[in-house]
């Protein structure tokens with residue numbers, strides 16, 4: 001496991017947006033990279049439309065929670081959560097944000113923004129905003145082994161998707177399409 | 189399988205059960221424990237091992253079934269959330285005395301926070317009260333290992349063993365290398381011994397003495413002795429931690445440079461705490477900081493108030509989860525380091541949970557408020573607790589209490605000679621769990637109230653498990669079924685009618701009829717029957733979908749968002765009126781009856797013109 005990137009990421013949204021799925025794909029990717037991983041998920045009542053946040057720690061860690069001021073990055077599926085969870089970010093950390101007005105948000109305070117809901121709507125796959133945002137993050141931040149800021153690459157996530165959804169061909173195809181839509185948006 | 193896979197804590201525990209040859213696993217769903225049983229179903233299939241796996245009607249029944257399997261020599265386990273253990277405490281207390289034959293694990297998942305529970309209670313205290321050993325895992329991987337260790341203790345000492353994970357173990361994921369599944373090939377073989385299995389008080393005294401001896405031996409059992417995580421560190425102060433707090437503390441010591449200076453011990457078996465460990469602590473250290481969730485179980489076994497810091501000394505907060513930020517501050521203070529200002533915990537708040545768009549419970553609550561506007565509304569545990577947001581829920585106590593609280597309100601107001609409408613709500617699964625005895629009681633006492641059984645044919649809150657009425661088992665196998673109407677009538681209830689809540693006007697009429705009946709004749713039951721919109725298995729049973737929009741008549745009064753709160757009805761600040769969020773709308777059509785100005789209308793059903 002030597003040389004593995006040690007990275008802490010917080011994923012924030014509300015129930016029904018697929019926060020858990022994004023987190024688990026990232027966790028799968030960490031394992032594909034040969035490292036250890038710990039995550040913490042929100043289940044129960046909050047999943048009925050309330051605030052859902054998950055923590056991911058790729059690399060050598062013991063506890064599943066990210067402390068405030070320690071996260072390398074924050075993925076925000078619901079913009080209104082940004083003030084709640086911004087404190088997780090350490091100085092210089094990145095934020096990937098789903099917002100209807102990406103132009104206004106982009107650039108300030110390490111924010112990379114995309115209208116993932118809008119793109120999902122256009123593509124006709126309303127449930128796909130989470131994967132569009134993930135694809136965007138992957139492309140925009142780049143993989144650490146190629147000088148980027150994320151511990152994994154689009155290929156890792158695509159492989160994780162395939163493994164998780166391999167038996168449901170059409171759903172898998174739609175998911176990969178959404179991921180690529182995001183990747184396209186993320187490329188500068 | 190020889191690759192590490194990502195496992196949820198509950199999947200890891202279930203994996204442990206299958207690997208250790210557990211033959212009978214039972215449960216009643218409850219966050220954060222629910223996925224243990226469903227994962228056991230998955231692993232059973234993947235590994236092809238014979239096991240009986242079932243959801244039971246409640247935790248008491250679940251515990252009794254699993255316990256009895258152990259009397260025949262098989263390994264068994266029961267899982268539940270911490271408040272479920274309250275329900276199952278009666279058999280647990282007794283089972284500690286009578287002991288076990290095959291290994292028997294009681295898995296009780298605690299919820300410090302609390303995140304999805306009525307209380308933050310510590311199941312380890314229940315283990316203390318019952319006098320059974322309890323194991324406290326700090327991670328999913330460790331939880332899996334402790335299953336086998338728990339079975340070993342159980343079989344060596346013939347005692348039930350509790351495994352107590354918390355939310356941060358149950359709902360953490362970790363990369364885990366699955367172990368080998370070793371079938372035990374045992375067969376049921378019950379050896380009669382009435383003096384033990386049916387002990388009278390005289391024998392119970394003997395059993396109690398035997399239990400004390402077992403505990404003393406377990407407090408010396410080497411395999412679960414506390415582990416010193418940093419043997420090289422020296423100092424006069426030490427940290428003693430268990431569960432996830434131990435994981436946080438270890439990580440924080442490493443990152444803050446205290447790893448070489450502050451000895452830390454991880455306690456795996458908080459009760460009974462190892463006798464030699466207690467002696468060692470007091471011989472070696474002047475000050476000891478205890479970090480554990482959520483009660484002072486380890487701390488109260490360290491009987492020296494002058495040297496021990498923890499919850500009982502006010503050092504550690506009495507309520508709430510031991511988040512890593514709090515652990516960081518406690519350790520810094522204990523080690524005499526400056527406390528970082530910015531290590532505050534993340535803000536709470538944000539969007540509150542609400543019933544899903546199109547949830548049939550929303551129409552039930554709306555109808556209840558219409559039928560008994562001045563009523564008292566006792567409710568219960570489930571998604572429908574969220575009827576709180578709608579003003580349709582006044583009390584929530586514990587499973588089944590909606591029915592008894594309705595009776596309690598009735599009797600109290602009757603004494604005062606002040607009649608009051610009482611409309612209680614309870615979910616279908618909760619009704620079977622603990623609602624039947626209080627309904628019988630209400631019939632006997634002639635308590636006058638309406639009970640609305642919110643029957644969506646699933647246990648939605650915890651992940652859509654079957655109920656006793658659905659006729660489906662934990663692995664989707666066909667099972668017997670108990671008909672709800674017959675059960676209600678069998679309790680002696682004179683009014684029992686079924687309605688469809690999304691047909692709002694008719695349903696409100698039905699409720700009024702029930703309220704009128706209850707005024708004269710005792711309890712009336714209305715079964716609000718409509719599938720949960722989120723339950724994919726029932727999607728073909730939903731009433732016909734309708735396409736709705738908001739027209740110019742909307743004046744932004746917000747009646748629909750405040751009194752009805754469908755998340756698909758959104759107030760547009762700019763236009764000062766409501767629009768339908770088509771992403772969320774499920775087309776239940778109930779809002780058509782909710783707008784006082786009739787501004788919510790159906791799209792021309794024939795034309796399909798948007």
Ligand code: SF4
Nearest residue numbers: 544547571648720721
């Ligand atoms: S999951 Fe089902 S029962 Fe629960 S709030 Fe949603 S629709 Fe209602």
Ligand code: SF4
Nearest residue numbers: 754773774776777779
């Ligand atoms: S039809 Fe109306 S009440 Fe039903 S989900 Fe859509 S907006 Fe909500």
